[in-house]
Amino acid sequence: MQITMVKKRLASGEPCEKCAQTEELLRRRGLWEKIDEVVWAIEGEDDSPGFVIARRHGIDVAPFFVIRDAGGEETVLTSPLRLIRQYFPAAPRTASKPSDEAEPRAENKAESKAEDAVAMAARFERADPIEILRWALGRYGDKCAIAFSGAEDVVLIDMATRIGLPFHVLTLDTGRLHAETYAFLDEVRRRYGVEIEILLPDDEALCDFVGRKGMNSFYQDGHRECCAIRKVAPLRRALRAYQAWTTGQRRDQSPATRAALPVIENDAVHASASGKLLKLNPLAAWSYEQVWAYIRKHAVPYNPLHDADYPSIGCQPCTRAIGPNEHERDGRWWWEHGGTKECGLHVAGDGI
Ligand code: SF4
Incomplete structure (x- = not known):
């Protein structure tokens, strides 16, 4: 087997940031020596070897890997984590983390650790979000799902990429x-080289629902039933395969429902197939401004609707831009009054 890594060199002479991060990840995992050849795609030089290889394989991101087997057959991967999973599953995990927390995930330990959520929440209350995430990924590995929908979640994906441990993204x-959100999903997929598990509503339940009530019944009788079918049930089904999951929830998003949000909790709504499920809210203590400072500092991709005064983005028919004096959740289900402005993903209710 021969592995070629195609990296992009910027006009400044530096490797692109993601290429540098990927090399760092491979070094940390002890895999850099496994890369047989590095080929550069040089910015502004379309005929540089890396661009030639990229065109041959129809790839428009960097870095990527071409793995050639003994028979000469080539496999192309754009995700370093997938490369590790597929070809070096026994590679040691990063040993960069302090402490007893860096031990590999052990499924039989996970359940008992879920019992310690209250203690963990106290311990990590003042921790940097990346340390909370590092602990979770070290403990649960790819049995920890990063639930992706908003800007906060991409911050967590960005942090997870920097940590370098395996993780799983679902949406x-x-x-x-x-349409902007669908394009944004692909942008995140490309930027971080991650697979994103897409959770879809159950066909039968959805057909029955829209057959009976039409496409936009939520404007008449509220969003709970539609959200229960399109969001709550698919997430509940998917989370059974995990032992922990992360959300991008913050306390300042909703004084009514999120003011006391712990950084780590036992999920009161969902369960793992093996029992309890740990829910992590690493950004709980962050403000809106801190999230956006991180996005700007690290050039994290974000949904372009944010630039059109959509601070919180859900489904198209249920989200609108907000005015200058409105709270960020005021653009969600704006025709409903006195409710919690929650879809049921995080709180128990009659829609679940
Ligand atoms: S946000 Fe609106 S369209 Fe989306 S699932 Fe809920 S009610 Fe349905």
Whole structure:
């Protein structure tokens, strides 16, 4: 087997940031020596060897890997984590983490650790979000899902990429998202080289629902039933395969429902197939401004709707831009008053 890594060199002479991060990840995992050849795609030089290889394979991101087997057959991967999973599953995990927390995930330990959520929440209350995430990924590995929908979640994906441990990303496709959101999902996929598990509503339940009530019944009788079918049930099904999951929830998003949000909790709504499920809210103590400072500092991709005064983005028919004096959740289900402005993903209720 021969592995070629194609990296991008910027006009400044530096490797692109993601290429540098990927090399660092491979070094940390003791895999850099496994790369037989590095080929550069040089910015502004379309005929440089890396661009030639990229065109041959129809790839438009860097870095990527071409793995040639003994028979000369080539496999192309854009995700370093997938390369590790597929070809070096026994590679040691990063040993960069302090402490007893860096031990590899052990499924039989995970359950008992879930019992310690209250203690963990106290311990990590003042921790940097990346340390909370590092602990979770060290403990649960790819049995820890990063639930992706908003800007905060991409901050967590960015942090997870920097940590360098395996992780898994999932997202809900309700079928009612903005076109910008679908494009954004692909942008995140490309930027971080991650696979994103797409969670879809159950066909039968959805057909029955829209057959009986039409496409936009939520404007008449509230969003709970539609959200229960398009969001709550698919997430509940998917989370059974995990032992922990992360959300991008913050306390300042909703004084009514999120003011006391712990950084780590036992999920009161969902369960793992093996029992309890740990829910992590690493950004709980962060403000809106801190999230956006991180996004700007690290050039994290974000949904372009944010630039059109959509601070919180859900489904297209249920989200609108907000005015200058409105709270960030005021653009969600704006026709409903006195409710919690929650879809049921995080709180128990009659829609679940
Ligand atoms: S946000 Fe609106 S369209 Fe999306 S699932 Fe909920 S009610 Fe349905």
